[in-house]
Amino acid sequence: MNRHLPSSSYFRPLLCIDEMYVSFDTSLGRVKAAQNICLELHERETLAIVGETGCGKSVIASAILQLLPSNASVKGKAIFLGRDLLSLGEREMADIRGQEIAIIFQNPSLSLNPIMKVAEQVAEPLQIHRRLPRHRAISKAEDMLSRFKLGDKASPVMYPFQLSGGMNQRVMIATSMILSPKILIADEPSKGLDQSLARQVMKELAGIKDEIGASLLLITHDLLLAKEVSDRIAVMYCGEIVEAGSSAEIFDEPLHPYTKALLNCLPEMGFKPIPGSSPSMIDPPEGCRFYPRCRERLDRCLLSPKMIKVESDDGDREVRCWLY
Amino acid sequence: MEKECDRPYHCPYGGILFRKVSIIGLVIFSSFLLAAIFSSFLSPCDPWDRFEPYLPPGQDHILGTNDLGQDILSELIYGSRVSLIVGFGAALMATTIGSSIGLLAGYFKGMADEILMGITDIFLMIPQIPLIIVLAAFLRPSFWLIALLMGSLWWTSTARVVRSKALQIREMGYVQSKRSLGFSHLHIIVSDVLPNLSQLVMPKFLLSIASAMIAESSISFLGLGDPSMKSWGMMINFAFSRGGFINGYWWWYMAPGLCITIFVLSIVLIGSFLEERDESIMGQQ
Amino acid sequence: MLALLAGKDLGKIYESGLIFKKQSLLFRDISLEIEEGKTLGLMGPSGTGKTTLGLIMAGLERPTSGHVCHRGKDIEDLKGKELIAFRRQVQMVFQDPQGSLNPRKSIERSIHEVLNLLSIPRREWQERTKDALEKVGLSEELLCRYPGQISGGQCQRVALGRVLLLRPKVMILDEPTSALDISVQAQILNLLKDLQRDMGLGYLLISHQPEVIGFMAHEKMILKDGISYSK
Numbered sequence: 021m022n023r024h025l026p027s028s029s030y031f032r033p034l035l036c037i038d039e040m041y042v043s044f045d046t047s048l049g050r051v052k053a054a055q056n057i058c059l060e061l062h063e064r065e066t067l068a069i070v071g072e073t074g075c076g077k078s079v080i081a082s083a084i085l086q087l088l089p090s091n092a093s094v095k096g097k098a099i100f101l102g103r104d105l106l107s108l109g110e111r112e113m114a115d116i117r118g119q120e121i122a123i124i125f126q127n128p129s130l131s132l133n134p135i136m137k138v139a140e141q142v143a144e145p146l147q148i149h150r151r152l153p154r155h156r157a158i159s160k161a162e163d164m165l166s167r168f169k170l171g172d173k174a175s176p177v178m179y180p181f182q183l184s185g186g187m188n189q190r191v192m193i194a195t196s197m198i199l200s201p202k203i204l205i206a207d208e209p210s211k212g213l214d215q216s217l218a219r220q221v222m223k224e225l226a227g228i229k230d231e232i233g234a235s236l237l238l239i240t241h242d243l244l245l246a247k248e249v250s251d252r253i254a255v256m257y258c259g260e261i262v263e264a265g266s267s268a269e270i271f272d273e274p275l276h277p278y279t280k281a282l283l284n285c286l287p288e289m290g291f292k293p294i295p296g297s298s299p300s301m302i303d304p305p306e307g308c309r310f311y312p313r314c315r316e317r318l319d320r321c322l323l324s325p326k327m328i329k330v331e332s333d334d335g336d337r338e339v340r341c342w343l344y
Numbered sequence: 345m346e347k348e349c350d351r352p353y354h355c356p357y358g359g360i361l362f363r364k365v366s367i368i369g370l371v372i373f374s375s376f377l378l379a380a381i382f383s384s385f386l387s388p389c390d391p392w393d394r395f396e397p398y399l400p401p402g403q404d405h406i407l408g409t410n411d412l413g414q415d416i417l418s419e420l421i422y423g424s425r426v427s428l429i430v431g432f433g434a435a436l437m438a439t440t441i442g443s444s445i446g447l448l449a450g451y452f453k454g455m456a457d458e459i460l461m462g463i464t465d466i467f468l469m470i471p472q473i474p475l476i477i478v479l480a481a482f483l484r485p486s487f488w489l490i491a492l493l494m495g496s497l498w499w500t501s502t503a504r505v506v507r508s509k510a511l512q513i514r515e516m517g518y519v520q521s522k523r524s525l526g527f528s529h530l531h532i533i534v535s536d537v538l539p540n541l542s543q544l545v546m547p548k549f550l551l552s553i554a555s556a557m558i559a560e561s562s563i564s565f566l567g568l569g570d571p572s573m574k575s576w577g578m579m580i581n582f583a584f585s586r587g588g589f590i591n592g593y594w595w596w597y598m599a600p601g602l603c604i605t606i607f608v609l610s611i612v613l614i615g616s617f618l619e620e621r622d623e624s625i626m627g628q629q
Numbered sequence: 630m631l632a633l634l635a636g637k638d639l640g641k642i643y644e645s646g647l648i649f650k651k652q653s654l655l656f657r658d659i660s661l662e663i664e665e666g667k668t669l670g671l672m673g674p675s676g677t678g679k680t681t682l683g684l685i686m687a688g689l690e691r692p693t694s695g696h697v698c699h700r701g702k703d704i705e706d707l708k709g710k711e712l713i714a715f716r717r718q719v720q721m722v723f724q725d726p727q728g729s730l731n732p733r734k735s736i737e738r739s740i741h742e743v744l745n746l747l748s749i750p751r752r753e754w755q756e757r758t759k760d761a762l763e764k765v766g767l768s769e770e771l772l773c774r775y776p777g778q779i780s781g782g783q784c785q786r787v788a789l790g791r792v793l794l795l796r797p798k799v800m801i802l803d804e805p806t807s808a809l810d811i812s813v814q815a816q817i818l819n820l821l822k823d824l825q826r827d828m829g830l831g832y833l834l835i836s837h838q839p840e841v842i843g844f845m846a847h848e849k850m851i852l853k854d855g856i857s858y859s860k
Contacts, residue, residue, distance in 0.1 A: 073780070073810050074780070284815075287840030291818050291844055292815060293818075517726075517730075518728060520689060521722070521723055521729050524688075524689055524716075524720055524721040535742070539733050540731070540733060
């Protein structure tokens with residue numbers, strides 16, 4: 021965690037997503053999964069994208085790595101080290117995946133090969149991408165595992181089914197980190213894990229991330245997790261980013277009515293519900309997407325609001341609402 | 345009482361026929377079926393009539409003739425009857441027995457499960473093809489007997505698969521909640537468990553048709569089939585035993601061989617399509 | 630006051646193997662009471678048999694020892710009308726919202742099944758269905774969809790609405806919101822509270838989230854290492 025560091029805008033942007041649109045053509049119509057996404061991921065920072073199920077947050081990660089199914093169409097740009105990831109060919113993309121940008125998948129027990137020893141799995145990327153000889157790759161892998169407290173004599177030679185879910189999750193993370201990628205993407209890392217275990221794993225992840233100097237893009241529905249580990253948060257609702265800013269500010273002083281309402285749903289705030297339900301992404305509401313459920317709506321809200329910068333102490337703060 | 349739903353996503357079964365590959369499978373499958381049903385209309389001549397022997401495919405006999413001068417095309421069309429009856433009969437029997445045993449064992453668990461699965465294990469240990477061969481050799485060989493034997497021996501794998509799925513389904517929320525709502529076991533089995541097993545049973549059924557047909561051919565080929573009936577397997581058997589292979593009368597054994605292959609292929613196509621469609625319904629969101 | 634549903638000295642031992650029996654104890658000597666209009670919160674780490682205890686209380690599984698009493702009568706001895714009354718008055722709502730509806734049946738069919746079970750004349754079905762949906766805040770639009778086509782929160786509402794058709798007195802809620810987003814969780818919890826107030830329902834709420842129990846429950850119970858602790 022590097023919240024003690026000066027404001028994140030101090031670092032230069034590493035990944036810059038500019039006006040990205042993602043849609044899927046389905047038999048039911050065109051699903052507008054992500055609309056006008058503008059995001060900057062800075063060096064060494066942790067950026068969390070939070071939102072509810074089906075708001076399109078995972079789509080962003082898949083779009084960046086070109087992992088979307090064939091019925092998807094992507095517009096816009098994602099500039100990473102001067103190259104637009106969205107226009108790269110499959111070959112170049114394959115080099116970037118894993119080496120430069122690594123993704124940690126949701127279910128650790130399913131993402132690991134059950135008949136391979138743990139250390140061998142962690143070493144595999146080194147053998148393939150870096151062409152290291154086997155014994156060197158394995159000793160490096162064991163180093164990496166020991167950072168995740170899996171360094172005792174037994175664990176590296178165990179098989180995934182002999183380890184617990186949390187340990188497997190750590191193995192997954194070690195595998196993603198072994199090539200020292202510049203960006204780590206964690207898509208719902210807390211899913212399927214015990215709450216306390218998820219916290220623990222995330223803290224270790226954040227620690228190692230700082231050590232190797234990577235940036236982390238965390239995609240989660242767990243607001244508290246995002247608050248704990250991230251420097252900045254972007255809140256998504258129905259395919260749009262409605263608010264972005266530093267974690268502390270988002271929680272202390274939410275601007276967008278959706279963010280306020282979402283925070284009110286938290287147990288600490290007494291489970292105050294948001295009326296209505298999330299709109300369909302095929303036929304989203306006109307104007308502001310949150311208009312039908314908003315408590316502070318104005319007539320103006322029937323026109324689409326723009327993302328506007330708001331003055332704040334902690335660097336840039338943006339919100340998509342007519343109230344500001 | 346079902347409300348008519350006009351929007352496309354209300355009808356998950358719509359759009360089945362729009363998959364090209366499965367259409368091919370369906371077309372092949374149904375043309376074989378039609379050929380079997382309307383053999384007497386479709387075949388150019390009686391399969392037992394004799395013409396000039398060993399004729400290669402040509403104008404008079406599109407697929408040529410065999411050693412007795414019988415028209416191969418007519419033989420094929422009539423042969424599809426026996427092959428299909430054996431295939432369907434055996435598969436229907438095996439699937440029915442297998443799914444009922446699996447369903448009861450899985451749904452009721454406990455003692456019922458132990459006993460039924462014990463029986464299944466015993467049947468699983470019987471070496472099937474040798475038993476069929478021995479029985480077919482002792483009794484008067486007939487294709488009914490073969491179908492019956494295969495049907496009563498081949499249900500074990502279906503039973504096992506169905507049982508594990510039924511075990512899973514019975515723990516699903518919708519079965520549990522229907523139990524807690526007070527529905528009877530019979531109602532739950534018929535209305536909730538069975539429909540959700542169909543995705544498993546249908547492909548299994550289709551594939552057992554295929555394997556029963558192949559087995560029938562092998563048994564016929566071994567000379568244990570019914571010599572008075574024409575089936576695809578018998579045709580290959582005769583082609584082999586009467587020198588069709590050695591003398592290079594390729595049209596004699598090629599045609600039935602291709603028929604078996606293509607028919608089995610069409611079944612596999614339909615089966616895998618059904619599986620896929622089911623996944624897409626279940627995963628729809 | 631006589632408790633609506635009470636469990637006395639419940640124990641559950643799992644046996645496996647036909648000849649060489651292996652036994653494993655899940656829990657023992659658990660007693661609990663569910664009263665009208667009150668919520669009993671049941672907490673505990675995963676794998677301690679919270680769900681099994683819920684199933685036993687709902688009469689869906691048999692305890693190895695002890696018994697469950699509905700209005701003072703052991704449910705094993707219930708017959709005829711009393712059994713039907715028990716089956717209707719004690720209902721269970723499950724964790725996985727999508728799983729608690731048959732994926733192959735439209736929402737309408739799932740609801741109509743229950744109306745059929747209650748032998749309600751067909752002409753009232755439409756009315757009753759509409760009422761049931763209204764109670765849980767859903768629109769009729771949903772009726773011809775399938776569970777896979779609606780959200781988890783909507784599924785959970787349908788499941789609730791369907792259960793309410795039976796006019797239950799006691800509901801056993803097994804992690805009713807743990808699979809839902811926080812905003813939907815807040816909606817469902819508030820809905821459950823409203824229903825309790827309006828209909829005087831007694832709840833046994835199983836959850837691993839202390840906040841949820843804290844928000845809902847009048848009394849708490851913790852199941853740990855096979856025995857219960859009251860709080």
